[in-house]
Amino acid sequence: xxxxxxAKPATIAEAVEALAGEEAQALGGGQTLLPTMKQRxxxxxxxxxxxxxxxxxxxxxxxxxxxxxxGATPHATVAREAQAQYPALAALASHIGDxxxxxxxxxxxxxxxxxxxxxxxxxxxxxxxxxxxxxRDIPADDYFQGMFETALDEGEIxxxxxxxxxxxxxxxxxxxxxxxxxxxxxxxxxxxxGVRVAVTGASSDGVxxxxxxxxALSADFSKAAIEGLAAPxxxxxxxxxxxxxxxxxxxxxxxxxAVAAAS
Amino acid sequence: xxQVTMTVNGKAVSGTVExxxxxxxxxxxxxxxxxxxxxxxxxxxxxxxxHVNGNAIKSCTALALDLDGASVVTIEGMANPDGSLSVIQQxxxxxHGLQCGFCTPGMVMSAAALLKENPKPTEAEVRxxxxxxxxxxxxxxxxxxxxxxxxxxxxxxxAAE
Numbered sequence: 419x420x421x422x423x424x425a426k427p428a429t430i431a432e433a434v435e436a437l438a439g440e441e442a443q444a445l446g447g448g449q450t451l452l453p454t455m456k457q458r459x460x461x462x463x464x465x466x467x468x469x470x471x472x473x474x475x476x477x478x479x480x481x482x483x484x485x486x487x488x489g490a491t492p493h494a495t496v497a498r499e500a501q502a503q504y505p506a507l508a509a510l511a512s513h514i515g516d517x518x519x520x521x522x523x524x525x526x527x528x529x530x531x532x533x534x535x536x537x538x539x540x541x542x543x544x545x546x547x548x549x550x551x552x553x554r555d556i557p558a559d560d561y562f563q564g565m566f567e568t569a570l571d572e573g574e575i576x577x578x579x580x581x582x583x584x585x586x587x588x589x590x591x592x593x594x595x596x597x598x599x600x601x602x603x604x605x606x607x608x609x610x611x612g613v614r615v616a617v618t619g620a621s622s623d624g625v626x627x628x629x630x631x632x633x634a635l636s637a638d639f640s641k642a643a644i645e646g647l648a649a650p651x652x653x654x655x656x657x658x659x660x661x662x663x664x665x666x667x668x669x670x671x672x673x674x675x676a677v678a679a680a681s
Numbered sequence: 682x683x684q685v686t687m688t689v690n691g692k693a694v695s696g697t698v699e700x701x702x703x704x705x706x707x708x709x710x711x712x713x714x715x716x717x718x719x720x721x722x723x724x725x726x727x728x729x730x731x732h733v734n735g736n737a738i739k740s741c742t743a744l745a746l747d748l749d750g751a752s753v754v755t756i757e758g759m760a761n762p763d764g765s766l767s768v769i770q771q772x773x774x775x776x777h778g779l780q781c782g783f784c785t786p787g788m789v790m791s792a793a794a795l796l797k798e799n800p801k802p803t804e805a806e807v808r809x810x811x812x813x814x815x816x817x818x819x820x821x822x823x824x825x826x827x828x829x830x831x832x833x834x835x836x837x838x839x840a841a842e
Contacts, residue, residue: 467747469747517737
């Protein structure tokens with residue numbers, strides 16, 4: 419990879435200042451960014467590590483009962499520390515990549531990258547989470563704007579993600595075995611005011627909500643409720659791992675499994 | 682070039698690195714500790730796994746400067762103080778858990794991380810934990826057996842097939 423200046427700020431304010439520089443790029447755990455830089459697909463002039471900012475690391479529960487995860491918290495920490503409050507979220511975190519990747523990759527990095535096959539976007543959208551940055555709070559419904567596209571502005575940092583805890587939830591991932599990303603992943607969460615269903619891996623528009631399934635499951639939270647639904651349509655990804663029709667079919671299958679397994 | 686300081690296998694070390702210097706490169710080229718292997722260089726294979734502040738990570742996908750001040754343990758730090766093999770290393774030898782040996786440093790470091798958090802793993806748990814460590818020789822069977830044996834479990838039922 420091309421060389422760069424390296425900065426490791428200790429506070430969010432210092433990080434924002436460092437990111438204001440020309441061609442500066444934030445570095446989370448680097449599990450996607452560093453391989454991308456090795457391939458010279460990215461070549462920032464300055465890399466600003468967010469890994470030494472204590473206020474951005476950790477899992478807690480706020481006064482509203484939401485699970486709040488610091489933007490620089492590794493997946494392995496979420497898997498351990500969110501288990502009691504939000505087991506479906508912890509389970510999702512515990513199956514990202516492999517153990518060594520989970521010790522390094524961060525929730526903020528995953529959400530800022532918004533890979534169309536990543537797991538965390540499904541949890542954030544499926545939970546109606548709020549993505550908190552150094553400047554504002556962004557509802558998940560406004561945050562994800564297409565493949566690798568988000569509402570984040572240049573230099574904006576995800577400092578925390580707040581997840582309302584559902585009554586029941588589950589995430590089902592159909593693993594693409596070479597990459598361990600989701601060929602299709604479906605996050606189902608049942609809240610008092612309705613059910614949310616978020617799908618990753620399937621669409622070239624990135625993570626999306628399957629509204630027909632949400633309506634059916636809000637009326638009757640059972641696998642049978644979605645059996646009569648047509649598989650979702652839209653810009654499904656078609657590649658050597660699976661056609662668009664296959665992915666659309668998998669969305670329905672994985673939704674059913676998530677409903678059946680939700681707890 | 683910037684100064685980086687860390688603790689490697691209990692000893693304070695320092696060196697001068699570029700921003701882009703990976704931890705694996707600092708260990709191998711800066712410190713001449715070549716036990717940590719670079720296989721794929723894309724964080725797939727796990728030959729470069731080391732422990733940083735107690736957690737297994739892929740040292741080909743972490744910057745040395747990002748780990749300034751960290752405590753690192755590599756395969757060179759795994760043997761007993763008298764130089765004899767650790768329990769895990771000895772089990773790899775006893776159960777023929779390696780053939781060419783290229784993946785072995787990462788396998789041993791991942792095994793040590795697994796046994797620290799799960800002292801008596803099932804065979805399925807061992808296999809799941811090793812999903813980020815690739816071996817192209819053994820078919821994993823004897824690696825899994827060695828790790829089960831190192832955890833003090835009876836492996837006589839896991840006969841070579």
